Amino acid sequence: MTSTEFQARAAGAGRAEAAAGLRLIRREYQLAYREPAFRALAIVGALFAILRASTEGATGALASYHVWKLAVSGLAVLAILIGGAAATRDKRDSATEIVLAKSMGSSGYLIVARFLGIWLSFLTVIAIMLAAAAIKQVAGGTPWHLGAYANAFARCLAPLALSTALGFSLTSLLANPLAGAVAALYWIAIPLARAHIPQAADMTVTQHWPAAALIAAGIVALAAALHGRPVRGAGQPRIRLGWAAAALLVAGLSAAVGSAFSGEDTLSHRDEVLSAISAQRLEGSDRAPGFWADDGQHRTIALSDFDGRPIVLAFWGPANPESARVIAVLAEVARKYKNEGVACIAVCLDSDSGTVGPFAREAGPDVTLVWDRGQHYGDGEPWSDSPLGLAYEVKSVPTLFLLDRQRQLATRVDSLAILALDRELTKLVAAP
Amino acid sequence: MQIEIRDLRKVYPGGVVGLQGLNLTIPSGLYGLLGPNGSGKTTLMRILATLLEPSSGEATVGGFDVHRDKAAVRGILGYMPQEFGFYPNLTAYETLDYFTLLCRITDKQDRRRRIDEALSQVNLTQLAGRRVGTFSGGMKQRLGLAQALLNDPKVLIVDEPTSGLDPEERIRLRNLWAELAGDRIIILSTHIVADLAASAEQLAILHKGKLLFAGRPSELLSPLRGRTWIIDIDEEELSPIRKEYFVTGVFRSATGMQVRAICEQMAHPRGYLAEPTMDDAYVHVMKQEAGNAANDLY
Numbered sequence: 140m141t142s143t144e145f146q147a148r149a150a151g152a153g154r155a156e157a158a159a160g161l162r163l164i165r166r167e168y169q170l171a172y173r174e175p176a177f178r179a180l181a182i183v184g185a186l187f188a189i190l191r192a193s194t195e196g197a198t199g200a201l202a203s204y205h206v207w208k209l210a211v212s213g214l215a216v217l218a219i220l221i222g223g224a225a226a227t228r229d230k231r232d233s234a235t236e237i238v239l240a241k242s243m244g245s246s247g248y249l250i251v252a253r254f255l256g257i258w259l260s261f262l263t264v265i266a267i268m269l270a271a272a273a274i275k276q277v278a279g280g281t282p283w284h285l286g287a288y289a290n291a292f293a294r295c296l297a298p299l300a301l302s303t304a305l306g307f308s309l310t311s312l313l314a315n316p317l318a319g320a321v322a323a324l325y326w327i328a329i330p331l332a333r334a335h336i337p338q339a340a341d342m343t344v345t346q347h348w349p350a351a352a353l354i355a356a357g358i359v360a361l362a363a364a365l366h367g368r369p370v371r372g373a374g375q376p377r378i379r380l381g382w383a384a385a386a387l388l389v390a391g392l393s394a395a396v397g398s399a400f401s402g403e404d405t406l407s408h409r410d411e412v413l414s415a416i417s418a419q420r421l422e423g424s425d426r427a428p429g430f431w432a433d434d435g436q437h438r439t440i441a442l443s444d445f446d447g448r449p450i451v452l453a454f455w456g457p458a459n460p461e462s463a464r465v466i467a468v469l470a471e472v473a474r475k476y477k478n479e480g481v482a483c484i485a486v487c488l489d490s491d492s493g494t495v496g497p498f499a500r501e502a503g504p505d506v507t508l509v510w511d512r513g514q515h516y517g518d519g520e521p522w523s524d525s526p527l528g529l530a531y532e533v534k535s536v537p538t539l540f541l542l543d544r545q546r547q548l549a550t551r552v553d554s555l556a557i558l559a560l561d562r563e564l565t566k567l568v569a570a571p
Numbered sequence: 572m573q574i575e576i577r578d579l580r581k582v583y584p585g586g587v588v589g590l591q592g593l594n595l596t597i598p599s600g601l602y603g604l605l606g607p608n609g610s611g612k613t614t615l616m617r618i619l620a621t622l623l624e625p626s627s628g629e630a631t632v633g634g635f636d637v638h639r640d641k642a643a644v645r646g647i648l649g650y651m652p653q654e655f656g657f658y659p660n661l662t663a664y665e666t667l668d669y670f671t672l673l674c675r676i677t678d679k680q681d682r683r684r685r686i687d688e689a690l691s692q693v694n695l696t697q698l699a700g701r702r703v704g705t706f707s708g709g710m711k712q713r714l715g716l717a718q719a720l721l722n723d724p725k726v727l728i729v730d731e732p733t734s735g736l737d738p739e740e741r742i743r744l745r746n747l748w749a750e751l752a753g754d755r756i757i758i759l760s761t762h763i764v765a766d767l768a769a770s771a772e773q774l775a776i777l778h779k780g781k782l783l784f785a786g787r788p789s790e791l792l793s794p795l796r797g798r799t800w801i802i803d804i805d806e807e808e809l810s811p812i813r814k815e816y817f818v819t820g821v822f823r824s825a826t827g828m829q830v831r832a833i834c835e836q837m838a839h840p841r842g843y844l845a846e847p848t849m850d851d852a853y854v855h856v857m858k859q860e861a862g863n864a865a866n867d868l869y
Binding site: 248 | 617621622641642644645646648650651652654655656657658659660661665669670672673675676677678679698715718772836
């Protein structure tokens with residue numbers, strides 16, 4: 140056999156093996172997805188998504204934000220529990236001995252395939268929810284952006300991988316469903332006790348996706364390394380896979396710890412710049428508080444970029460869907476006063492770095508959206524611990540501030556009535 | 572191809588003895604394992620199938636040690652456990668496809684061929700597309716056998732395969748053993764002697780983890796030749812005859828009652844010599860063991 144022939148044959152065998160691997164994942168997916176629980180989840184999830192997409196003024200970004208929120212909180216807890224149940228599926232269906240007596244019965248690959256099967260099942264539920272919301276919006280004539288739905292889906296990947304890995308791998312590692320239940324409790328405790336837990340422990344937020352993905356991969360690798368390990372000393376556990384698992388877990392935990400000591404969080408670390416921003420005061424100062432903030436599309440926006448122009452600065456948060464309408468109002472204002480140079484800025488109060496992007500793309504270039512990096516919400520209200528919210532003394536959303544060309548506060552408005560805005564803006568524009 | 576078992580011992584946690592120092596060589600062909608419940612049949616089969624670690628001693632399957640070379644043993648092994656189930660939401664075909672993947676059979680055509688063959692061997696081709704959750708006990712039992720045949724095993728271990736089957740299916744299976752045996756080893760455990768009578772080339776009788784007999788069926792029967800009798804009796808004679816003779820079976824016929832008995836001399840006027848059966852031999856071995864145990868006690 141020539142070396143080319145050999146290579147061709149080896150490549151053929153490799154392809155067949157890869158195809159068989161995909162087939163195994165597909166079977167594992169069927170095993171997971173055909174559980175009746177998934178049908179119920181998909182139906183309930185789709186109804187929820189349709190409901191969110193039907194609310195007054197809901198755009199694609201807003202509807203997909205809520206689907207994302209439900210997915211990484213509620214659905215993720217279910218993923219832990221269902222993942223845990225799937226780890227004991229062989230036992231429940233009395234198939235343990237048949238599986239174990241097969242060549243691959245105690246192989247680590249089987250664990251990885253099973254994990255992927257369950258994870259893909261949950262991603263299917265999320266895709267169905269997003270599709271339901273999208274169809275509802277298209278049918279209702281609401282303008283929508285495919286990008287917002289794709290973005291929400293992508294942001295679910297890491298948190299769902301982590302929760303599935305926690306439930307499935309911990310249960311198969313410890314051979315006890317209780318392990319999954321403990322992980323689920325942790326997941327629930329994070330939003331409930333966030334006044335006492337640094338936000339770095341919250342793996343659902345988009346800025347922590349590398350940590351979540353690494354830890355998920357690490358847990359799955361650990362379960363694969365230890366799966367089918369001999370009861371009494373015979374054979375070798377998979378040492379190399381074990382090291383890989385350890386490396387992944389260390390990297391993931393370092394990423395989490397790193398974010399705890401670099402972010403803005405009263406419980407772990409205060410960022411100097413953000414502290415300085417939040418120390419400014421609106422009342423009794425010549426100029427309205429300035430800031431640098433991220434626009435969700437990897438650009439830093441400073442208030443000084445708009446020097447010499449009248450500014451409408453609006454605060455809103457996706458947790459209050461009503462306040463998201465401020466973006467549409469700002470877009471209208473921006474169009475109307477384009478020639479007068481009025482700048483429209485919407486500040487998003489949310490803990491997640493990924494929230495603002497889809498809203499910004501939806502709003503178009505006339506409105507500038509920025510994300511106020513408040514990372515820790517002591518009393519549960521998004522403005523209470525966010526630097527800009529503190530500086531502008533925001534007490535509810537939406538709140539609008541009209542600043543004149545000298546960046547002095549002209550008016551504070553907390554309604555979205557466009558007429559009132561018009562009146563104030565006419566005055567502002569006329570002023571030097 | 573043979574299985575070597577040397578001084579195999581299994582003590583379960585809590586001190587329950589599964590096997591006490593078993594020595595056995597199992598050659599190619601159909602090998603029967605007989606014994607009452609709790610005799611150690613399942614323990615032995617699970618050790619050979621690499622699912623249970625022996626406490627001491629060793630066993631090799633086709634030269635591979637069941638303790639050290641688990642992967643190699645599993646590669647040539649088909650195992651059908653005594654009690655098992657399947658994933659209810661997969662069809663029979665999908666179930667078998669899943670298990671061929673777990674057998675590391677990567678070629679697509681090869682997988683399809685093996686699945687079709689296994690389905691037709693157990694007569695499930697018609698039900699290939701049906702979800703396993705809707706299967707009856709007998710269908711599941713047949714699917715259990717099909718999954719054990721997927722890798723064309725050199726060693727097929729089946730634990731109580733005929734339980735839950737109707738008579739027709741049971742006969743089908745008996746024919747299948749004969750067909751499959753060839754140059755492979757089939758170890759068949761049962762407590763139904765008739766399952767083995769037709770086709771087992773060799774058999775072993777286990778009792779409380781000990782080997783009572785190992786050899787050809789003819790070796791089991793030959794000592795009873797010329798000592799096995801049928802006696803036509805009246806119903807009221809049964810109790811005194813039980814005391815007098817070593818009775819291996821009682822039957823009711825149209826004309827009255829018959830007992831089968833084993834003894835050197837027959838004093839009963841209506842007793843006549845008969846060909847010994849496997850049932851006679853099995854009951855004889857078991858009763859002798861019970862007698863020995865009783866003697867040990869006193």
